[in-house]
Amino acid sequence: MLCLVFYLSLIAATTSTHGSIDTERKPYIVYMGDVPEIGTMATKDHHHNLLVEAIKDESIAIESIIHSYGKSFNAFAAMLTPEEAKRLKEKETVISVFPDKLYKLYTTRSRDFIGMPLTVARNYSVESNLIVGLLDTGR
Numbered sequence: 001m002l003c004l005v006f007y008l009s010l011i012a013a014t015t016s017t018h019g020s021i022d023t024e025r026k027p028y029i030v031y032m033g034d035v036p037e038i039g040t041m042a043t044k045d046h047h048h049n050l051l052v053e054a055i056k057d058e059s060i061a062i063e064s065i066i067h068s069y070g071k072s073f074n075a076f077a078a079m080l081t082p083e084e085a086k087r088l089k090e091k092e093t094v095i096s097v098f099p100d101k102l103y104k105l106y107t108t109r110s111r112d113f114i115g116m117p118l119t120v121a122r123n124y125s126v127e128s129n130l131i132v133g134l135l136d137t138g139r
């Protein structure tokens, strides 16, 4: 079974503190589906070209990109205005465009995630040193 864990974490990028809602840039995820077969560099170029078309300014496009994802899925994160996000949504190669939300980290489900039943005796000194995570190995 192919299980696609779609976890995108972004460090909050600087947002413009002036201007109206329509011109304010916020982080968005632009999702284009499975891993492209064209290679990482060509994928980055494709993401850049899409951004330039949507933003209509090469230097702002370069500043706006946060990250290109091309190893596990095809997507990029960028600082966009709502209008630019709408333009990207209309592209044939784009599946979805959605605002990136900052999630608060909770560990209340960590035991379920690692398959540890509630009946297992707790040992907090050991548990406090346990890190559960996902690693992108690049394959």
Ligand SMILES: *[C@@H]1O[C@H](CO)[C@@H](O)[C@H](O)[C@H]1NC(C)=O
Pocket (backbone or CB within 6 Å): 123, 125, 126
């Ligand atoms: C917790 O684990 C540590 C390290 O294995 C052990 O030394 C300690 O006795 C354990 N504490 C309890 C309450 O089981």
